[in-house]
Amino acid sequence: MDIQTVRQVSVDYGISARMLRYYEQIGLLKSKRVSNYAYRVYDEDAVRRLQQVIILRKLQIPVKQIKDILINRDAVAAIEVFKQNIAELDERITALSAVRSILTRFVDEMQEKADVHLKLDLLSDKTMLAVVSSLSFPKNKIEERVSLDVMNRASEQLNKQIDKNVRIIYRPPATVASIRYNGGDSESDAKARKDAEAVVQAFIKKVDLFKIKPDFRVLGFGHGSGYGGWEMWVTVPDDFDVPAPLTKKTHAGGLYAATANPDFDIFQWVQNSPKYDWDPNQGPGGEEYVNPFNILGLKNVGSDAGGSMYTEHVVPVKEVETWTDEQKATIDAELAKIEKVASRGKTTDIDLATLVKEGDFADLRYADGLLIMKVDGYEGNGKMKTPQQFNAPLKIELRAKTDSTDITMQYAKGDVCFDDKQLPNQLFIKDIEDGKMEFLSKRGVHPIDEFMDIEWIIGREMMIVRVNGEIRHAGSHYAYIKSFKENPEYRLSSAVTVLTCCWATVTVEKLRITEI
Numbered sequence: 001m002d003i004q005t006v007r008q009v010s011v012d013y014g015i016s017a018r019m020l021r022y023y024e025q026i027g028l029l030k031s032k033r034v035s036n037y038a039y040r041v042y043d044e045d046a047v048r049r050l051q052q053v054i055i056l057r058k059l060q061i062p063v064k065q066i067k068d069i070l071i072n073r074d075a076v077a078a079i080e081v082f083k084q085n086i087a088e089l090d091e092r093i094t095a096l097s098a099v100r101s102i103l104t105r106f107v108d109e110m111q112e113k114a115d116v117h118l119k120l121d122l123l124s125d126k127t128m129l130a131v132v133s134s135l136s137f138p139k140n141k142i143e144e145r146v147s148l149d150v151m152n153r154a155s156e157q158l159n160k161q162i163d164k165n166v167r168i169i170y171r172p173p174a175t176v177a178s179i180r181y182n183g184g185d186s187e188s189d190a191k192a193r194k195d196a197e198a199v200v201q202a203f204i205k206k207v208d209l210f211k212i213k214p215d216f217r218v219l220g221f222g223h224g225s226g227y228g229g230w231e232m233w234v235t236v237p238d239d240f241d242v243p244a245p246l247t248k249k250t251h252a253g254g255l256y257a258a259t260a261n262p263d264f265d266i267f268q269w270v271q272n273s274p275k276y277d278w279d280p281n282q283g284p285g286g287e288e289y290v291n292p293f294n295i296l297g298l299k300n301v302g303s304d305a306g307g308s309m310y311t312e313h314v315v316p317v318k319e320v321e322t323w324t325d326e327q328k329a330t331i332d333a334e335l336a337k338i339e340k341v342a343s344r345g346k347t348t349d350i351d352l353a354t355l356v357k358e359g360d361f362a363d364l365r366y367a368d369g370l371l372i373m374k375v376d377g378y379e380g381n382g383k384m385k386t387p388q389q390f391n392a393p394l395k396i397e398l399r400a401k402t403d404s405t406d407i408t409m410q411y412a413k414g415d416v417c418f419d420d421k422q423l424p425n426q427l428f429i430k431d432i433e434d435g436k437m438e439f440l441s442k443r444g445v446h447p448i449d450e451f452m453d454i455e456w457i458i459g460r461e462m463m464i465v466r467v468n469g470e471i472r473h474a475g476s477h478y479a480y481i482k483s484f485k486e487n488p489e490y491r492l493s494s495a496v497t498v499l500t501c502c503w504a505t506v507t508v509e510k511l512r513i514t515e516i
Contacts, residue, residue: 003034003041013054020050028053028067055215061085090167165264166257168276168317173253174217176233177203177246183228193230196220200232203246213237219314221286231284252283256314266313276317277426277442285315320442323474331474334462342395342516348388350511355384355498363505374505383410383499390513392432392480392492396456399510403449406504409456410497414480416456416465419444427465427472432458432492433480443472451509459516460484 010017023029029049031040042050049070056066065081179199183189200218203209209216213236220232233251242248257276259266267285270278278285289311323331352371357364362376375382392411400407408417414432427443430436446452446467457464461481465473483490496513500506 003043004047005039005041006031009042009047009050013050015050015054023050023053023063026063026067028063028070059085060089086167090164165259165261166266166269167259169256169258169314171217171251171253171256174235174251175238175240176219176249176251177236177240177242178231178233178249179246180231181229183222183230185228189222189228189230192228193220193222196230196232199245200234203243204234209234209236212240218289219284219286220289221284254279254283255317255319256285257317258288258312258314260312262311262313264313266315270315270317273317274442275320277320279316279318279439283316286313288312288314327474331462331464331471334459334474335457335464335471338395338457338459338462338464338516342514345395345514345516347512347514348390350386350496350513352384352508352511354387355511356387358383358385358497359499369509371508372505373500373508374503375501376503382501383497384508385497386495386511386513389493389495391515392494393459393484393516395458395514395516396496397510397512397514398454398456398498398508399451400454400498400506400508401449401451402446402500402504402506404502404504406500406502407446407454407506408499408501409454410499411456411458412492412494414458416454417444418446418454418467429463429465429473431478431480432494433478433483436479440473451507 004012006017006020009015010020020029024031029042029046031042031046033040052070053066056069057063061069061081065085069078069081177200179196181192181195183192197220204216216235218232218234220230222228222230233249235251236242236248240248255276257266257270257273259269267278270276352369353366355371359382360375361373361382363372363374364382365372371384373382373384390411394411396409396411398407398409405419406417407419408415412432413430413435415428415430417428419426427440429438429440443465453468455464455466457466458480462474462476463478463481464471480492483492496511498506498508498511
């Protein structure tokens with residue numbers, strides 16, 4: 001039996017001897033005396049109990065509630081404790097969000113009033129008084145600690161409150177054991193899910209995952225229209241040898257929007273959120289089998305994968321990117337420089353009838369000077385390519401409309417794609433030199449069946465995308481820009497392609513290329 005002294009435990013777990021004595025006094029821990037030791041020691045069970053206490057304290061669970069959970073080991077009582085603390089955390093998050101919102105408004109107002117000169121006259125400004133009017137402190141005294149109810153009212157007044165059904169959580173990067181079964185229709189998809197869950201349940205039981213990774217998580221997800229099937233991930237230690245038929249993968253982790261309400265459409269919430277959008281770079285969304293009892297080693301608290309008590313729907317998200325005033329000024333200055341150079345460049349108005357067909361179309365025709373193209377399917381795509389090559393840097397101007405999704409331009413290895421069917425509201429971009437992909441939240445939104453003017457500016461200092469004169473993206477981090485800077489003689493030449501997919505019908509009115 002491994003034993004540790006109070007000093008060893010204190011050093012190993014970063015907890016004071018005084019706190020250890022307190023845990024003993026209230027009955028959370030038990031030490032003992034053994035022969036050949038002058039001091040009291042902790043055995044394996046006591047150390048394991050201490051680990052559970054530390055984890056729960058880090059999860060903001062009060063000591064008294066921890067004692068009730070660990071000593072009584074009542075699953076129902078534990079659920080209520082966790083729910084209560086989740087509710088309290090939600091209130092605190094909402095309160096802090098209100099404070100942040102008010103401070104942000106202060107900053108915005110102060111930036112507009114350049115003559116404040118640290119006199120703080122703004123604090124008596126009527127605009128600021130209106131902002132904080134909902135923070136009606138008792139007896140007109142600003143207390144050091146404001147009640148959560150007051151802060152919640154301020155949050156509602158400022159419309160900064162996240163939907164009560166949604167939590168924004170962070171998932172760290174992780175190693176996972178994965179199993180996938182293919183489907184294709186509702187019956188085979190249901191079977192695929194059942195088979196995948198059975199494999200994961202057997203794996204958790206066989207390796208006793210509760211013991212080797214008590215904080216493990218289980219995520220299940222489908223593969224969308226056209227693919228079907230079901231895949232499941234269960235987190236494992238990084239150095240764990242994953243047995244067949246499971247395979248070892250890496251989960252990127254990141255922010256997730258989560259809801260435990262089975263009737264709440266978390267995907268629609270993300271799509272409509274002005275602050276968050278789906279982030280396809282960090283991994284899939286789906287159903288997470290939540291088991292808060294893993295850390296307690298309770299193995300018989302449910303029948304789902306991992307012994308879960310309930311399921312949450314999760315979607316990987318990222319905050320919608322915004323530009324500062326300084327960044328906007330830099331972009332505007334670069335645009336002005338590019339437009340000046342472009343006015344002296346070589347401009348080619350493409351005769352749409354000369355575009356070269358690649359791929360398959362369900363409909364491809366010219367009518368009244370318009371090019372109309374449609375692809376009948378999800379994966380297949382039809383391309384119309386210029387017969388001549390163009391040298392970068394250049395500006396590509398496209399006037400077109402779509403009846404649903406997917407207007408895409410290509411140059412060299414690069415893409416600019418608006419609102420891919422699998423990536424709603426996203427602007428999808430590839431670097432023209434190395435093809436590196438990025439997804440830009442809420443930047444791919446466009447009108448349906450209305451012509452829009454798209455500009456893709458591939459400049460020496462910056463890549464810029466505009467729609468109807470509105471800047472949708474600007475960046476200077478691309479590989480081709482680095483190549484231009486390192487080698488003044490660098491050249492890149494390619495045809496320009498317009499394409500679509502996903503059953504969309506795209507109508508093109510104009511395609512113009514200017515070498516700059």
